[in-house]
Amino acid sequence: MTSKEAFLALNLLPGIGPVRVRKLLEELGEPEDILAASPTLLQKVPGIGKEMATLIASWEEHVDLEEEKRRMKDHGIVALTLHDEEYPPALREIHDPPFLLYVKGEIRKSDAAGIGVVGSRRMTHYGKEQATKLSYQLAKAGFCILSGLARGIDTAAHEAALAAGGRTIAVLGSGIGHLYPPENAALAERIAENGAVISEFPVLYVPDKQSFPLRNRIVAGMSQGLLVVEAPARSGSLITANQALEQGRSVFAVPGPINRPNSEGCHRLIRSGATLVCQAQDVIDELEAEIHSLGLQFHEETTAEEAARPGLVLAEGERIILSKMEGIENTIDGLAEATGLPAGVVSAHLLHLEMKALVKQLPGKYFAKLI
Numbered sequence: 001m002t003s004k005e006a007f008l009a010l011n012l013l014p015g016i017g018p019v020r021v022r023k024l025l026e027e028l029g030e031p032e033d034i035l036a037a038s039p040t041l042l043q044k045v046p047g048i049g050k051e052m053a054t055l056i057a058s059w060e061e062h063v064d065l066e067e068e069k070r071r072m073k074d075h076g077i078v079a080l081t082l083h084d085e086e087y088p089p090a091l092r093e094i095h096d097p098p099f100l101l102y103v104k105g106e107i108r109k110s111d112a113a114g115i116g117v118v119g120s121r122r123m124t125h126y127g128k129e130q131a132t133k134l135s136y137q138l139a140k141a142g143f144c145i146l147s148g149l150a151r152g153i154d155t156a157a158h159e160a161a162l163a164a165g166g167r168t169i170a171v172l173g174s175g176i177g178h179l180y181p182p183e184n185a186a187l188a189e190r191i192a193e194n195g196a197v198i199s200e201f202p203v204l205y206v207p208d209k210q211s212f213p214l215r216n217r218i219v220a221g222m223s224q225g226l227l228v229v230e231a232p233a234r235s236g237s238l239i240t241a242n243q244a245l246e247q248g249r250s251v252f253a254v255p256g257p258i259n260r261p262n263s264e265g266c267h268r269l270i271r272s273g274a275t276l277v278c279q280a281q282d283v284i285d286e287l288e289a290e291i292h293s294l295g296l297q298f299h300e301e302t303t304a305e306e307a308a309r310p311g312l313v314l315a316e317g318e319r320i321i322l323s324k325m326e327g328i329e330n331t332i333d334g335l336a337e338a339t340g341l342p343a344g345v346v347s348a349h350l351l352h353l354e355m356k357a358l359v360k361q362l363p364g365k366y367f368a369k370l371i
Contacts, residue, residue: 005065006031007081007100012063012202013055018096023047024056025099035059071203075177076192077102088112094221094247098200104176104188105196111144111167113290115283116223116244118216118237119153119230120262125368127230127262129325130254131156134227137280139166144195146171146219148212149184153229153237158191168195169222173215175205216240217247224290225250227277231265238265241274250286252277314356317341317349322358322369329366 001009010021010031024034027045034042034056042053055062072079080087080101090112091097115138119127135145135157145161147154149170161168170191174180176199179188188197200218201211219240220226226244228251231237241251253274256263270276275286314322317339324330324338332350336343350367353359360368 001032001035003031003083004079004081005069006035007083008068008079009035009059009063009065010056011100011200012065012068013059014062016052016056018099018200020047020052021099022096031099068202071177072102075104075203077104077176077203079103080107088222090114090223091218091221094217096217097221098218100200102176102199102201102203103196104198105169105192105194107169107196107198108167110142111169111195111222112224113142114144114146114169114223116146116219116226116240116249117153117157118147118219118226118228118240120232120235120237121150121152121154122262123152123156123230124260124262125370126256126260127153128156129369131229132160134229134254134277134280134283135160136164138227138283139164139168141280141284142166144169146223148173148215148219149179149181149188149191149197151181151184155184155187157229158187162190162194166194170195170197171215171218171222172197172199172201172207173212174207175199175201175203177203178206180207212236213239213243217243220244220247220249223249224287225252225283227252227254227283228266228269228274229254230256230262231269232261233264233268235265238269241269250275252283252286254278315349315352317345318353318358321346321349321353325359325367325369329362329368331366335367 010016024045028034028037039053039057042048042056043050080103082099086107117135131153139145139161144167145157146169147157149172158168158170168191170188176197179185191197220243226241226249228237228241244251251274253266253269254277256266277283320339321335324335332343332346336346350359358370360370362368
C-alpha cells in the first residue's frame with residue numbers, strides 16, 4: 001500500500017478528522033503505520049479512544065478503497081496529500097489542514113496568489129454587481145479567485161473570474177461526485193478546465209451542516225485575503241471571515257445600503273477592523289508586498305459588463321450610466337442628475353441597456369443593473 005492509498009483509506013473512515021490524523025502521524029509516523037497499528041497502540045495516541053482505535057485497526061471491514069479509486073478515475077479526480085509538493089503551501093499553515101484533497105483540474109503554484117470571495121446565497125442586484133466587478137478585476141490582476149460554488153455571490157465570483165480569463169478554484173462542501181448545488185454542474189466543469197474543483201470529502205459524500213464550515217476554512221486557508229461582498233448579520237460568510245482572521249489572513253468587506261439586511265454583516269466586519277473595499281485597487285494596495293513578490297500587475301482593460309459578454313459594445317453614455325447604477329433601484333431623473341446627461345438621453349440609453357440584458361426595468365419606472 002502506498003502512502004496516498006493509506007491517506008485515502010483514513011479519509012473514508014467516519015469521524016477521524018484532520019486533527020486526529022495529525023496526532024496519529026506525530027505518534028506513529030506514516031499513514032501506512034497507522035492502518036497497521038494494533039488497537040492497543042492506537043489507544044495510546046491522545047484523542048484516540050477505544051472505539052476509534054477499533055475502527056482504525058479494522059479499517060478494511062469499513063472501507064472499499066478500490067471502489068473509491070474507481071470513482072476517482074471515473075470523475076477525473078486526483079488526490080493530493082500533505083506529503084505532496086503540489087499541496088497548497090498556505091493551507092499547510094492552518095491549525096487543521098485537510099490531510100487529503102480530491103482535485104478535479106489543476107492547482108498551480110501561481111494559485112498561491114488567491115483571494116477568497118464569499119457572500120450571501122440570496123444576493124441582491126447590488127451584491128451581484130460588486131462580486132462580478134471585483135472578482136473580474138482581481139482575476140485580471142493575476143489573483144486566483146477562490147469560492148464555494150454556492151448559489152449567489154460564490155457563483156457570480158467564479159463566473160467573473162472565468163470571464164476575465166483568470167484562474168478560479170471552487171471548494172466544495174460535498175464530494176465532487178455529488179455536486180452541490182446540482183445546477184452548478186456545468187459551471188464546475190468550466191472551473192475544472194480553468195482552475196480546479198476541490199474537496200476534502202470522499203467522492204460521493206453528501207453535504208451536511210458540518211461540511212460547509214469545514215469547506216469554508218479551506219477557502220480562507222488557501223487565500224491571501226478574504227473578501228466578503230454581501231452578508232446578513234447571521235451568515236456563514238461571517239464564520240469564514242472569523243476563520244480567516246484566526247489564520248492570520250486579511251479580511252475585506254464591501255459596504256452596502258444601510259437599510260438592507262444583506263449589508264449588516266459587512267458593516268459589522270468594517271466596524272471590527274476589516275478593510276473597506278470599493279474597488280479592486282483597495283485589495284491590491286493592502287496586499288502590495290505579496291503582489292510584488294509574486295510579480296503581479298493590475299490591468300483594467302475592459303469593464304466587467306463587456307468581459308461577461310464577449311463581443312458586447314457599449315456606447316460612452318451607456319458606460320457612464322452603468323457606472324452610476326449602484327445596484328439599487330434607480331430612476332431616470334436620478335440617473336440624469338448623477339450623470340449630468342439629459343433625461344431623454346438617459347431614457348434612450350436605458351432602453352439600449354435593457355436590450356443588451358444589462359439593465360432591467362422594475363415596477364414604478366425604476367431600473368436596476370443586472371451585472
